[in-house]
Amino acid sequence: MSVDQKQLDQLKQTLQADDYRMDVDVRGDSADVAIVAGPDACEECLVPKPLMQSMLGPVLGIEPASIRLVYPTDGPGADVTTS
Amino acid sequence: MYDSVIDPTLGPAGDARGRTALAPRPGDLSGLRLGLLANTKRNAEEFVEEVAGLLESQHGVQKVLIRKKPSIVEPAPPEMLEELRAECDVVVVGVGDCGSCSASAVADGLQLEEAGIPAVVIVSDAFRVSADAMATLQGTEGYQYVTTPHPVANLSRQGVRDRATAAVPEIVALLRGPNVAPAS
Numbered sequence: 001m002s003v004d005q006k007q008l009d010q011l012k013q014t015l016q017a018d019d020y021r022m023d024v025d026v027r028g029d030s031a032d033v034a035i036v037a038g039p040d041a042c043e044e045c046l047v048p049k050p051l052m053q054s055m056l057g058p059v060l061g062i063e064p065a066s067i068r069l070v071y072p073t074d075g076p077g078a079d080v081t082t083s
Numbered sequence: 084m085y086d087s088v089i090d091p092t093l094g095p096a097g098d099a100r101g102r103t104a105l106a107p108r109p110g111d112l113s114g115l116r117l118g119l120l121a122n123t124k125r126n127a128e129e130f131v132e133e134v135a136g137l138l139e140s141q142h143g144v145q146k147v148l149i150r151k152k153p154s155i156v157e158p159a160p161p162e163m164l165e166e167l168r169a170e171c172d173v174v175v176v177g178v179g180d181c182g183s184c185s186a187s188a189v190a191d192g193l194q195l196e197e198a199g200i201p202a203v204v205i206v207s208d209a210f211r212v213s214a215d216a217m218a219t220l221q222g223t224e225g226y227q228y229v230t231t232p233h234p235v236a237n238l239s240r241q242g243v244r245d246r247a248t249a250a251v252p253e254i255v256a257l258l259r260g261p262n263v264a265p266a267s
Contacts, residue, residue, distance in 0.1 A: 010212055011212055014182060014210055014212040014213060015182065017234075018181050045181035045182050045184070046183060047213050048156065048183070051186060051220065054216065
């Protein structure tokens with residue numbers, strides 16, 4: 001499967017509404033996704049990681065468990081594999 | 084509570100989340116007991132209060148209960164949902180004006196429906212993606228909710244009133260009639 005760019009853009013726009021940016025790096029059957037907070041981001045406004053992974057899976061064409069997701073609250077050196 | 088509702092990786096192996104059975108809709112709202120379930124986002128409580136005032140004056144409902152969730156991330160606690168179920172005939176949930184609160188508002192709406200209470204969820208239009216994701220996660224793809232333009236948090240009270248006024252016809256339609264798209 002390939003990335004659904006239209007849906008990915010919609011998801012990014014949703015995050016932007018809460019002042020977050022999403023960086024996506026797809027490599028084969030896995031992906032690294034980092035959510036970056038802007039100055040007006042509300043920490044609680046991000047959906048829980050499992051839900052974000054379930055949203056990203058069909059958009060990226062990757063099993064949710066193979067998406068390494070980093071949230072702003074994870075901090076440097078955090079274990080990014082959540083599934 | 085959160086874990087079992089939001090985390091799709093939990094639950095018994097092979098446990099398929101069935102489509103939520105929605106509550107039967109009343110043909111007429113007159114005389115029904117209205118409950119409000121708000122979150123802690125700015126203007127959420129004011130929005131549902133404005134909706135309640137309009138439903139009272141235009142459709143004869145009686146507001147009997149308002150509860151504010153302790154967290155925007157998590158669905159309402161079980162005791163809060165039980166209180167709404169026991170004391171209300173219909174419930175308005177809102178406002179999902181961020182990613183997490185739109186998802187949890189949909190989860191709340193579906194739990195109320197499952198408990199037999201017709202519910203309408205209000206979500207700001209920037210967060211359809213997370214609201215729809217939660218509905219799909221709950222096995223109820225196509226669940227209908229009412230949208231209002233984003234953002235809600237920075238509105239004046241008059242702005243909230245105007246938005247509530249614009250939303251009420253759709254809220255009434257969803258409370259009275261089917262609120263889910265046909266299963267595909």
